[in-house]
Amino acid sequence: MRWLRQLLGGRRVQLDPARQQALLRDVQHRYGARAQIRFPDQVEAVSRLLADDDGLVVAARIVSEAAEEAHADLRAQAHEVHRRTGRRLLVHRGNYRPLWKEAGAMLRWPLFALPSGFHPYAQVAAAVAVVGGGAPRLDRVTDPNPLLTHVFELLDLTTAGWEYGRVRVDTDAAALADRLISTAGQVLAAMDDPPRLPPAVRELMRRNNTLGVYDPAGPRVVGLINPGARMRETLLA
Numbered sequence: 481m482r483w484l485r486q487l488l489g490g491r492r493v494q495l496d497p498a499r500q501q502a503l504l505r506d507v508q509h510r511y512g513a514r515a516q517i518r519f520p521d522q523v524e525a526v527s528r529l530l531a532d533d534d535g536l537v538v539a540a541r542i543v544s545e546a547a548e549e550a551h552a553d554l555r556a557q558a559h560e561v562h563r564r565t566g567r568r569l570l571v572h573r574g575n576y577r578p579l580w581k582e583a584g585a586m587l588r589w590p591l592f593a594l595p596s597g598f599h600p601y602a603q604v605a606a607a608v609a610v611v612g613g614g615a616p617r618l619d620r621v622t623d624p625n626p627l628l629t630h631v632f633e634l635l636d637l638t639t640a641g642w643e644y645g646r647v648r649v650d651t652d653a654a655a656l657a658d659r660l661i662s663t664a665g666q667v668l669a670a671m672d673d674p675p676r677l678p679p680a681v682r683e684l685m686r687r688n689n690t691l692g693v694y695d696p697a698g699p700r701v702v703g704l705i706n707p708g709a710r711m712r713e714t715l716l717a
Contacts, residue, residue, distance in 0.1 A: 493533045493620050503529065503538045507606075512599040519601040519652045519696075526606035527613075533621055539610035540622050545596055546604045547573075547630035550637055553590035554579070561586055575679040576636045577644075584644030591637060601652035604634070605659055612663030615670040625675065628667045635660040636680040639707050642691065650696040654705045661707070665714035677715060684708045685715070 507529065511522045530539045551573045558569040561583065569583050580587065591600040598604050608631065611618065618624045638657050641647035664681075668674045677685075685708050693703040 493617075495537060495621065496534055500534050500538050500541075503535060504541065507538065507542070507603050508597055511602050511606075512597055513602070515602070519599075519605070520655070522602040523606040523609065523655075526603055527609050530606070530610045533617070536610060536614040536618065537621050539607035539614070540618070540627050542598055542603055542607035543611055543634065544627060544630045546591065546594055546598055546600070546607075547633045549594045549596060550590040551633070553593065553595075554587070557587055557590075558583075573633055576633070577640050577680045577683065580640040580644035584640075584646075587645060589637070589641040589645045589647050591634070591641070600634075600638075600656055605652075605656045608634070608656070608659045608663050612659065612666040615663070615666035618667065618670060624667055624671060628664065628671075628675070629678075631660055631664050631667065632678045632681060635664065636678070639684060640680070648694060649691050649705065650694045651702060652696055654693045654703065657705065657707060658710065661710050661714050665717065668715065669717075681711055681715065685711045 507526055511517070511526055515522060517525070529535060551571070554571050554576070558571050558579075562568050567583075569579060571579055591604070594600075594604075598607075611627065611631070615624075618627070635657065638647075638653070638660060642649050642653070647653065687708040688706065689708060690704050690706045692701040693705050694700065695702050
């Protein structure tokens, strides 16, 4: 694997695990839903905090942890639905859309209740942006393949939540989706042998739906987003 060869070879970087833990704790406890700071300002602050190689490792960890926790939450929700109703739900993390199409009304969007306390519009959005900005050097600090998979999982959950999970498409939600798409494109561009795009992304890219984007503080539509078009522009470039 290229990333492992580079970690062991001449391009190895000096990383500080203790500093990474300190950064992770700082990001986890100073930011998020409880912070009295607008989400865009939190994203900017966390992105600055994670600007170096240790920060890139932390950002990758936040993205992966969010994806893992969301998957575990959906599995737990599916188990609870089966316990209450006898209905079996298939939680396939390679493509969450069929699950949300079938049972979105019974499910809670998991990214608003991550056990780690990371908020999708604050720490997760910032981590995604850092991963995208650090894509050219990502393989010096971690394996980009599972990380890219986790980026796509979060993108799948975000768009499925809008369509089937009653998640409001406000400017913070749209910014998260835009960062996920941009970062996926940046990581793909930096890979020697990029993987095939996942089914949920391919499905959305065949569509051309434009959604209104709301002001987080009110009912006013302040913009538009077309996820399929944005994915085509970025991921097929």
